[in-house]
Amino acid sequence: MSIIKKQVEEILQNIDVTSEIFLSVPPKSEMGDLAFACFDIAKEWKMSPVEVAKKIEMEILRFVQDDILVNKVKAFGPYVNFFLNSAVVTETIVKAVAKEKIKFGANNFGAQKSVVIEYPSNNTHKELHVGHLRNICIGNSLTRIFSANGFKITPINYINDFGAHVGKCLWGLQKFHAGEKPPADKQGWLAKIYTEASIYLQDHPELKSEVYDTQAKLEAKDKSIWKLFTTTRQWSLDSFDKSFKEMGVKHNITFYEQDVKDLGQKVVDELLKKGIATVGEGGAIIVDLEKYNLDIGLLRKSNGGGLYLTSDLGLAIVKNKKFSRVAESIHLTGSEQNFYFQQLFKVLALAGYDYKMTHIGYGLVSTPAGKMASRLGNVVLYDDVRDAVYEKVLGETTVRHSDWSKKKISDTARIIAFAAIKFEFLKHEAVKNVVFDPIAAASIDGFTGPYVLYTVARINSIVRKSKIKYQKAKIRFDLLSQPEEKALALLMDEFGDMLKKAFKNYNPSVIVKYSFDLAKAYNDFYTKHSVLGADSSELKLARLALSASARQVIINSLYLLGIETVDEM
RNA sequence: GCUCUCAUAGUUCAGCGGAUAGAAUAUCAGGCUUCGAACCUGAAGACAGGGGUUCGACUCCCUUUGAGAGCACCA
Numbered sequence: 079m080s081i082i083k084k085q086v087e088e089i090l091q092n093i094d095v096t097s098e099i100f101l102s103v104p105p106k107s108e109m110g111d112l113a114f115a116c117f118d119i120a121k122e123w124k125m126s127p128v129e130v131a132k133k134i135e136m137e138i139l140r141f142v143q144d145d146i147l148v149n150k151v152k153a154f155g156p157y158v159n160f161f162l163n164s165a166v167v168t169e170t171i172v173k174a175v176a177k178e179k180i181k182f183g184a185n186n187f188g189a190q191k192s193v194v195i196e197y198p199s200n201n202t203h204k205e206l207h208v209g210h211l212r213n214i215c216i217g218n219s220l221t222r223i224f225s226a227n228g229f230k231i232t233p234i235n236y237i238n239d240f241g242a243h244v245g246k247c248l249w250g251l252q253k254f255h256a257g258e259k260p261p262a263d264k265q266g267w268l269a270k271i272y273t274e275a276s277i278y279l280q281d282h283p284e285l286k287s288e289v290y291d292t293q294a295k296l297e298a299k300d301k302s303i304w305k306l307f308t309t310t311r312q313w314s315l316d317s318f319d320k321s322f323k324e325m326g327v328k329h330n331i332t333f334y335e336q337d338v339k340d341l342g343q344k345v346v347d348e349l350l351k352k353g354i355a356t357v358g359e360g361g362a363i364i365v366d367l368e369k370y371n372l373d374i375g376l377l378r379k380s381n382g383g384g385l386y387l388t389s390d391l392g393l394a395i396v397k398n399k400k401f402s403r404v405a406e407s408i409h410l411t412g413s414e415q416n417f418y419f420q421q422l423f424k425v426l427a428l429a430g431y432d433y434k435m436t437h438i439g440y441g442l443v444s445t446p447a448g449k450m451a452s453r454l455g456n457v458v459l460y461d462d463v464r465d466a467v468y469e470k471v472l473g474e475t476t477v478r479h480s481d482w483s484k485k486k487i488s489d490t491a492r493i494i495a496f497a498a499i500k501f502e503f504l505k506h507e508a509v510k511n512v513v514f515d516p517i518a519a520a521s522i523d524g525f526t527g528p529y530v531l532y533t534v535a536r537i538n539s540i541v542r543k544s545k546i547k548y549q550k551a552k553i554r555f556d557l558l559s560q561p562e563e564k565a566l567a568l569l570m571d572e573f574g575d576m577l578k579k580a581f582k583n584y585n586p587s588v589i590v591k592y593s594f595d596l597a598k599a600y601n602d603f604y605t606k607h608s609v610l611g612a613d614s615s616e617l618k619l620a621r622l623a624l625s626a627s628a629r630q631v632i633i634n635s636l637y638l639l640g641i642e643t644v645d646e647m
Numbered sequence: 648g649c650u651c652u653c654a655u656a657g658u659u660c661a662g663c664g665g666a667u668a669g670a671a672u673a674u675c676a677g678g679c680u681u682c683g684a685a686c687c688u689g690a691a692g693a694c695a696g697g698g699g700u701u702c703g704a705c706u707c708c709c710u711u712u713g714a715g716a717g718c719a720c721c722a
Contacts, residue, residue: 100663102663102665102666104666105666105667106666106667109666113666115665115666117664117665117702117703126702127665127702154666155666156665156666157665157666199722201722238722241721241722242721242722243721243722358719358720359719359720360719360720361720362719362720364719364720371650373650373718373719374718374719375719376719376720378720379719379720380719380720381720383720385719385720385721385722386721386722411722412716413651413652413715413716413717414715414716414717414722415716415717415722416651416652416716416717417650417651417716417717417718418717418722420651439652439716441652441653441715441716442715442716444715474685478685494685505659505660505661505671506659506660507660507661509652509653510652510653510660511652511653511714511715511716512659512660513659515658515659518658518659518672521671521672522685523671523672523685523686524670524671524672524685525659525660525670525671525672526671526685528685529671529685529686531685532683532685532686533686535683535685536682536683536686539682539683540682540683543682544682579663587660587661591660591661591670594670594671595670598670601686601687602687604682604686604687605686605687605688606687608681608682609682610682611681611682612682646683647683647685
C-alpha cells in the first residue's frame with residue numbers, strides 16, 4: 079500500500095472524514111502534492127463542496143499543527159490540497175524501498191486465496207501466432223500481478239491435442255506428404271500442412287468424409303494413425319515448450335483435451351440423468367439456457383462425439399480434484415469466445431460449481447491487411463515477430479557497442495527485444511481489438527520497453543561510476559529539496575495503488591503505463607539535476623540513494639510485466 | 648435477423664462521474680567539450696452525430712452511424 083498517502087488519509091480521518099478516502103494528484107505542482115476531493119463528503123455533511131474544503135482546511139490548521147509530513151494545507155475550490163515536506167517524503171520512500179526491495183508495493187488483498195489461471199490454451203498441429211503472443215503476455219503478467227497482490231495463483235495450460243484440427247492435419251499429412259522427411263521446424267511444417275489441407279478442402283468438399291474417417295480413427299485410438307498422432311503431437315509440444323521458455327512463461331500443470339474428453343462425456347450423462355441436459359434436434363445433447371438469455375449449449379454431437387463444452391466439463395472435474403478450494407478460476411482467451419464462456423460458466427453453475435469464474439476475452443489481433451485466420455494461412459507467426467524485433471534490436475546494439483563480445487551483444491539484444499515485444503502487447507487494455515503493427519512492435523523510442531530499460535541502464539551507469547556504498551551510509555534527506563526529487567518519490571509511493579488497480583481490473587496495461595511514467599519522472603530529474611556532479615558529497619549520496627530506489631521500483635514494475643532488465647544497453 | 652464489444656490529435660493508445668482531456672509517434676523548431684542523445688525542451692493537433700440523467704458527462708442511459716465478434720453438432 080502507498081505509505082505517504084496513508085499518512086495523509088490518517089490526518090483526514092482524525093478530523094472526522096470517515097468515508098473512504100481517495101487522494102489524487104493535483105493537475106499542477108504549484109497546487110500541491112496530493113488532493114482530496116470534497117464532493118462525496120459534501121453530501122454527507124450537507125454542505126457545498128467548496129464550503130467543506132474550507133472547513134477541512136480550517137480544521138487541519140487548527141488541530142494538526144507541526145505535522146512533519148504536511149507543510150501546508152490549502153483549499154482550492156472543492157479540493158483540499160496538501161503540500162508535503164520533500165525530505166520526509168523522500169526519506170520514507172527511499173528507506174521503504176531499500177528495506178522491501180522486490181517486495182516493495184506488494185499488497186495482500188488475496189490473503190493467499192487460491193486462484194487458477196488458464197492460458198494460452200493453444201492447439202497442437204497449429205501455429206503459434208500473434209494472437210497467442212498477446213494471450214501469453216497478458217496471462218504471464220496477470221499471474222505475477224495476482225501473486226503480488228497476495229493471491230496463491232497457479233498458471234495452467236489446457237492444450238487441445240484432440241480436436242478436428244488434428245484430424246485435418248494428419249489427413250493432409252498422409253495424403254500429400256506421406257514418407258516425406260520433415261524439415262527442422264517440424265511444428266511449422268505441421269501448421270503449414272494444416273493450412274494447406276484447409277484450403278484444399280474448401281475447393282474439394284467431397285473429400286471431407288476422408289477427414290472425418292481420419293478423425294474417427296484418431297478418437298478410436300486406431301493403430302493405423304496412433305503412432306503418427308503421438309509423434310506429431312510431441313513435435314508441437316516440444317516447440318511450444320521452447321517458445322514458452324524463451325518468453326519466461328511457466329505453467330504448473332498442462333492438461334490435454336485427450337485426457338478429459340471421456341470424463342466430460344460422463345458429466346454429460348449425469349446432467350442428462352439430473353434433467354439439466356436434454357435431447358435436442360437431431361439427437362444431439364443440449365442444455366437449454368434460454369431463460370438465462372444464453373441460447374442453447376451443445377454438449378454432445380448427435381453421433382455421440384464430444385465438443386469443446388464436453389471437454390471443458392471434464393477439465394473442471396480434474397482441476398477441482400487437483401486444486402482443492404479454488405476461489406477463482408480465470409480463463410484467458412480471445413473475445414470471440416465471450417459467449418461460449420458465458421454458456422460454460424452457466425452450465426458449470428448448474429452442475430454445482432460455485433467458485434468465482436472469470437473469463438477475460440481480449441480483443442482480436444488483426445493485421446493491417448485484415449482479419450487473421452489460420453485456416454487461410456494469413457497469420458503473423460510468433461516466430462516471425464520475435465525474429466524481426468530481435469534483428470532490429472541486434473542491429474542497434476551492434477552499432478552502439480562495437481567493443482562488446484558477440485555473445486554480450488546477442489544476450490543483451492535478446493532481453494531488449496522481448497522487453498519491446500511484451501511492452502507492446504501489454505500496453506493496450508485487454509478488451510480492445512488491436513491491429514498488429516510490425517513497425518510499432520520493433521520500435522525502441524518513446525512509450526516502449528527499451529525506453530524503460532534505458533532508464534535503468536542509465537541509473538546502473540551512475541551507480542557503477544559513483545563507487546559509493548550508499549546502502550549503508552547515513553543519508554541527509556533534507557538536501558533533497560528539488561520538486562523533481564519529491565515528485566519521483568511520490569510516484570514511487572503510487573506503485574502499491576497501481577498494483578491494486580491492475581489486479582482489480584485484470585489489466586496489466588496499468589503497470590505498463592506506470593513503469594513508463596516512473597522512467598519518465600526519473601529522466602526529468604536526471605536532465606535537471608546531476609547526481610555525480612552534485613554540489614556536495616552529501617547531496618551526491620542522497621541523490622544516489624534516490625536513484626537506486628527509483629531503479630528498484632522500475633524493476634519491480636517490469637517484473638510484473640515479465641520483462642527483464644539489462645545492466646548496459 | 649438477434650446479441651455482445653468498441654468509437655478520443657494524422658496515426659497508436661491513456662483518461663475510479665469532478666480542477667485547463669494526458670502520452671507516444673509522425674510534423675515543425677531547438678538541445679551532447681557536462682552522470683549514457685535508445686534522452687530532453689518547445690510548437691501545432693482530438694472526445695463519431697443527436698437526445699437524456701446530474702450541481703457537474705469522454706465516462707452513466709437511449710438513439711443514429713461506423714467497425715469488430717458471436718449466434719446447433721468448429722475451437
